[in-house]
Amino acid sequence: MQYIPALSSILSPEHLAAFVIRQYGFAQDTTCRILKTGINHTYLVSTPDKKYVFRVYFLDWKTETEIAEELSLLTYLKGQGIPVSYPIQDKSSVYIQLLSAVEGKRFGVLFSFAEGESIRNPCEQVCYHLGTTMAKLHQTTVNKTLNRKKYDAETLAGWAYELSRNHFLSTSDEMQYLERASLLVSSVFEKADSDNLRNGVVHLDLWYENMKIKDAAHITIFDFDNCGNGWLFLDMAYSVMLFFRNEPDKEVFIKKRDSFFRGYESVTSITEEEKRLIPYGGLAIWLYYHGIHVQRFNDFSNQFLSEDFLKYWLQTVNQWMLFHNIKI
Numbered sequence: 166m167q168y169i170p171a172l173s174s175i176l177s178p179e180h181l182a183a184f185v186i187r188q189y190g191f192a193q194d195t196t197c198r199i200l201k202t203g204i205n206h207t208y209l210v211s212t213p214d215k216k217y218v219f220r221v222y223f224l225d226w227k228t229e230t231e232i233a234e235e236l237s238l239l240t241y242l243k244g245q246g247i248p249v250s251y252p253i254q255d256k257s258s259v260y261i262q263l264l265s266a267v268e269g270k271r272f273g274v275l276f277s278f279a280e281g282e283s284i285r286n287p288c289e290q291v292c293y294h295l296g297t298t299m300a301k302l303h304q305t306t307v308n309k310t311l312n313r314k315k316y317d318a319e320t321l322a323g324w325a326y327e328l329s330r331n332h333f334l335s336t337s338d339e340m341q342y343l344e345r346a347s348l349l350v351s352s353v354f355e356k357a358d359s360d361n362l363r364n365g366v367v368h369l370d371l372w373y374e375n376m377k378i379k380d381a382a383h384i385t386i387f388d389f390d391n392c393g394n395g396w397l398f399l400d401m402a403y404s405v406m407l408f409f410r411n412e413p414d415k416e417v418f419i420k421k422r423d424s425f426f427r428g429y430e431s432v433t434s435i436t437e438e439e440k441r442l443i444p445y446g447g448l449a450i451w452l453y454y455h456g457i458h459v460q461r462f463n464d465f466s467n468q469f470l471s472e473d474f475l476k477y478w479l480q481t482v483n484q485w486m487l488f489h490n491i492k493i
């Protein structure tokens with residue numbers, strides 16, 4: 166029988182358990198179960214005395230070079246004492262595993278397990294410690310580059326708008342808003358005072374599902390899948406925007422935002438230009454992830470991506486911009 170090619174598949178946890186036992190020399194009673202399917206698939210690997218996370222990258226989502234750059238960054242950050250989930254080598258000192266799936270060759274990587282919990286709506290204390298953790302991360306990545314994407318107005322907002330034109334009617338209110346928002350980001354970024362903006366390697370996805378918090382002060386960051394090169398304020402912008410989104414009481418949000426900034430500036434300073442651009446950075450990244458939804462419609466977002474969802478997605482970011490007295 167000739168099989169029809171697949172776009173994506175979910176690899177068997179039982180097969181992966183046998184794979185990691187063989188590849189990493191783990192105990193025979195090691196188990197594996199699915200943690201989450203999404204942009205990538207993640208599995209919890211449990212040995213008798215330790216837990217790990219095995220990530221299986223989607224077919225053609227990231228090249229082997231891009232993954233190697235991500236792992237190199239994580240290894241460097243671990244060596245600098247930054248609390249991250251780091252990659253683990255197999256018995257042959259190899260990080261990246263090649264997996265034969267029905268749709269083709271996919272890559273897999275074993276990571277250390279991050280202890281703690283994900284907190285959707287953190288308190289002021291947690292926001293403060295996230296600020297200190299992010300500042301320490303940025304101290305180690307400032308002025309560094311990876312052989313990965315450069316994030317700017319075009320690769321964030323412009324890219325998302327152009328991709329959306331192939332998926333939604335360009336005459337809709339939402340698409341016209343998306344176009345105006347993209348042009349606004351481009352204009353503001355072009356006129357930004359680059360001398361007062363720090364460049365380096367950014368995570369770009371620092372939200373509550375990509376960090377685990379233990380005892381408020383111990384925060385472990387993971388999922389550097391979208392790391393790349395850009396202005397460091399982008400990481401701050403996305404995290405602060407999500408504080409805003411998840412906190413219904415905006416006076417409480419302001420306290421959380423200020424606590425985050427105090428934590429960050431207890432480690433290193435934030436320029437006034439970086440603070441000024443926080444709203445626009447949040448907008449740019451929010452549009453970028455809409456672009457990811459469109460790009461990955463066939464194998465990830467088809468269950469939710471619709472005109473109604475786009476309306477909700479843009480209403481969310483519009484509330485953020487209006488809070489800062491910016492009308493799009």
